[in-house]
Amino acid sequence: MTKEEALYEFLIRLGDNALILGQRLGEWCGKAHQLESDIALTNVALDQIGQARLLLTEAGRIEGKGRTEDDLAYMRGEMDFRNNLLVEQDNGDFAHTIVRQYIFDVFQYHLLKGLQKSSNDFLKAYADKSIKEVTYHRSLSHDWMLRLGDGTELSHQKMQDALDDLWEYTGELFEMTEADDVLIAEGMIPKLSDIKKIWEEEVEATIQEATLKVPDTLGFMAYGSRKGIHSEYLGYILAEMQVLPRSMPDAKW
């Protein structure tokens, strides 16, 4: 595997996470329980789609086949997507959305912290630019974790259910492939196993502060996205996202 191939894989992985999470959060636009939450979630969606644009544009450049951000977003099939299973999971109720978001925000935050030290100019600039917005996302979802986890009996139960449902998708965030090995050797990216330790410490502390329990998965974790194997949800997300550009592929009108 060449350096370019490894970098392409890594950029697509990050870009797809941002794109698919942005799509999911965008579904809340106009449907949250308060105008304030509606705007907050949609702002996070826009930040993620903005990050996806940077990452997919760079992935296209590295690949060297002339594909644009739009080509990569709209013209790839499900098995070419490398987003984590976590971010494609259904919005569910507000508790599921918040738990999914918090788990991802902490992961993304520490990954960006690591990328700020990257030897790759693009990755460093991307991390420096995005860390500010992700710091805010993490603070927002952290506050909701506490407010709902340590809220009413009902909100507490909904949050615990969401944690129990989503926990099995956390292992995959840290799965390393050959691409990681190549890029780590170049000093371009941090080790996901290192990030896992910081992530666990922070997330478990918040879970306890929110009076919730860390789920016991008996060791079961879902894997697949590194090889393009996705849950039943991704196909529907892509169908909705891609139908317009695909039905007018030249988009000349």
Next chain:
Amino acid sequence: MTKEEALYEFLIRLGDNALILGQRLGEWCGKAHQLESDIALTNVALDQIGQARLLLTEAGRIEGKGRTEDDLAYMRGEMDFRNNLLVEQDNGDFAHTIVRQYIFDVFQYHLLKGLQKSSNDFLKAYADKSIKEVTYHRSLSHDWMLRLGDGTELSHQKMQDALDDLWEYTGELFEMTEADDVLIAEGMIPKLSDIKKIWEEEVEATIQEATLKVPDTLGFMAYGSRKGIHSEYLGYILAEMQVLPRSMPDAKW
């Protein structure tokens, strides 16, 4: 009609326009033909929902019955909404969305220009704050008018169809009621008939520059929203927007 009643009606009219247009534009989130357009339309949606929050909060304050922005957004029925028929119209294709947006942006821009001279502190502050974002919205939709109107044969035809479909909803934007008379006498708001002249001049110039034709409606214009009479669309928008807060009215969880 007291000054407070007139002001409440005017604030609700503006707030509902911003809220319902924001909802409609939010439907594009994740569904446009380019990532860039997707983000641009969603940003306009967020600006409008932000304006709605300011306006509905102030309307609740003036009404003096303790209703919040969320009460007014989620707990009123269709006949209590005062948004113009234009903004509740279906997104249709991209051409319909752009034409609806341009027509509204020019209207909103000149209304805000007038409100910047308001004797009412809130209206003046609201206009000063919002004119910047609306200036950008107008520039964005103006560019799309030219690009698509004076584009391919297909895009030209789609834009003309959209203009023909939506033109009948333009008259109502400028309909004045007793509330207008009361507030004009107080120096709080501009005359809509004055804004109509500036609007016509600007919109018709753009239509011609875009090589399109000003529709001939034979004098027919649709009216109704000033009295709470809406098209078939509003009920569906409200159903989707209101279902979550209404099903959990105390929102304590």
